[in-house]
Amino acid sequence: MAVLKKLGLRQSFNKMKFSLAVADFLTGVQLLVVSIYNFSWTMNVTSMELDQRQLSLRGSAQATVGGIFLLLTFTSSLYHLVYMGAQRLYAIKWPMSYRLQKDFHITIGLVVVWLLALLSSTVPAWFPDVLVYTYNHNIFLFYISNAYYSSLHGTNFDTLIAIMICFNIIPYLAMTCATFVTLYSARRNIKKSKQLKHGKSANQKPVKVDSKEFEMCITVALMQLGFTMTIIPLVVINALFYGYSLTCDTASLPFLVCFYLSMSNSLVNIIVYSFRNKAFVKTAKEMLAIPICCPRKDDNIQTSYASRSTAGTQVS
Template identity: 35%
Template sequence: MSNQTGQMGFEFNCMAVVFCTTNFTTECENVTLKACPVCNMRYAAIFITLVLILGFMIVVGNVIIIISTRSLKRQSKVDVIRTSLAGADILSGLNIFTVVAYHFAKTLNWTAAELVQYQASVVNTAPAVIGAVVFVFTVTSSLYHLLLLSCERLYAIQWPISYKLQSRSSLHRVLIGVWIISAVTASIPGWFPKRFVFNYFPSLFVYYPYINIVGAGKNIDSVIALLGVFLILPFVLTMVILATTMCIGHLQFKKSKRLANHARASNMKKELSMIVHLGSMKLGFSATVIPIVALSIAYFSLKKSCAEIVVPTAACFYLSMGNSLVNVVVYSLFDKDFRKCVKNDLRLRCRLC
C-alpha cells in the first residue's frame, strides 16, 4: 500500500496515524490498529485524552460566557457579539466530541487495509463535503466575529453618537449577516468540485478540503486569490482596524485629558481597555492558527512526506482548534466584570443547590 497519490506529486491523501510508525500500512494490513505492534496505545490514550480535554474546555468555557453574559441585567452591544462569538466557538468543541472522537474509535478498530479502503470510499462524498465545510465554518465564524468586533470598536470611538443610536435590531441583522458570510466562505471549496477534494484525514481524524493541483490546473491562482479574499483579507483587515482604533482612541484620550474633560477621558480609557482585550483575542487567534499555516507552507515547499511530520501536524492542527478557547482565557484574565459575573452566578447556583 502506497502513501503516495501518484497523480499529484504530493501526499494529499495522507495515510499516517499519529500513534503508529510510518510502516503501519504494511505491518497492520490485516490487524486492527489497537492490536498492531507498531501502534502505541499509550500514545493513543494520551492523544485522545488531551483532545477531549480541549473539547471539554471549549464547550464548558464558552457555555459559561453565554450564561454569564445573558444573566446581565443590561447587555451592551459588545456583550451581544460576545455571546454570538461564544456560540460560534462552541462548534469546535462539538466537532471534537462528534467527528474526532467517533473516527478515533473507528480507526482503532480498523485494519490498515480497511482504513485505506474507507479513505478511498469517502472522497468527495456528502459526509466528506459536509464534514469539511463544518470544520472550516468553525474557523471562519470566529474570524468574521473578530472582524465585526474590531469594526464595532472603531465605530464606537470614531462616531460615538451614531453608535449609541444604533438599535439592537440592526446589530442582530449584522450578526445574522456575519453567520451567513461565515457559512458561505466555509462552503467555497464546494463551489469548485474540480479544484478541491474533500477527504478523510486519519492523521487528524477529521474531514478536510484541499486544493486539487491537477484538477485546478492553470486556474489554481484564481483559487488561491479567492481564498485570500475571503480568509486572509478579513484577518489583515481586523489587524489594521484594531491598530487604527487604538491610535484614534489614544489621541482622543490625550485630547480629553488636555481639555480636562474627565468624563470623556474616563470613557475613552474604558474603550482603550476593551480594544486591548480585543487585541489579545486577535493575538491568541493568530498564535493558534499561524503554526498550522506555516507548517502547511513548509510541507509544500520542502516536499516532505506527511508521515514525517504527522506529529507536528496533529499538534498544530489541534492548537488551531484551540482558538475557540482563546476568548475564554482573555475574558478570565483581563475582564474583571466577567470574573465578577461568573462568581456571582456560581454563588447563586450553589445556594439554589
C-alpha cells in the first residue's frame, strides 16, 4: 500500500490496486492475527471446554463480527476484481469515453464496491432462524453454520446456497465473461491494426490499441485466474459436503486445506500486480533499500582538502 501511495493515486488503475491492497491487507490480518489467536486458545483447552466455548459463541456478537469480517475479506477481493474487469472492458470497448471518465467516478465506484462487499457479508445475519455465525475450530475462525440440525432430515442448505449464488457465483460469472470479452476485443483490435499497417485494408482507419491498457487487461486477467485456481478446491469441497457425499468427519481436513488455499488469493494478487509493474518493483526496492554508511565522493574531496590544509599548517 505504501508503494502504491508513493507511485501516486491519481492514476485510476493505481487507485484500484491500492483499494485491492487494503482488501488483501485485511486478509493478512485475518490469517496472522485472528486465526493465530484462536489457534492458541483452541489448542490449550480440553474437548469439553471447546464444545462449551463453541456453544457460548454460537450466534454471539463476537461470532457475528468475526464472521462478517471473514466474509468481508472474501467478498471485497471478489468485487474488486469484478470492478477492475469491468473497467478494463470499458477501456477497450469505449476508449474515448473511458478517458473522459473523471477521477471522482473511480472513487465512487470503489466506494460502491466496499459497500456491496460489506452488505453481502452481513446477509447471513438477516436470517437468524436459518443461518448463524459460529466458531469453526477446524479453521480457527468464525464461519457460517445452519441455525438448526435435524437428525432425521439432515440440514437444509437452501438459504445458504441461494446467498452464495446471488452474492458470489453471479458476480464471479459476470467477472469471467467481462474478462473474456475484453481479451477477445483487445486481440481483435490488435489484429486489425496489424492488417491495416500492412495495407490490407487501406480504406479503413487504423484501430489504436493502447499497450498500457492491454498490459492492465493481462494483469487483471492473471489476478482473476489466480482467484479461480485458489477458490475452485473450496467450491468442490462445499459442493460435496452440501450434496452429502462428505460428512463432518471426512470433510474436516480437506476443508481446512482448501479454505486456507482460497485465502492465498490475496497473496496471488500482490505477486501479480507487483512484479508486472516495473515502476512498482523499482519503487519497492528504493523503499526497502538499507542505506550503507560510506563516504560520498564530495565528502572524500572535502576530507582530502582538509587533510592537506592541516598538513600545510603544521609545516609552516
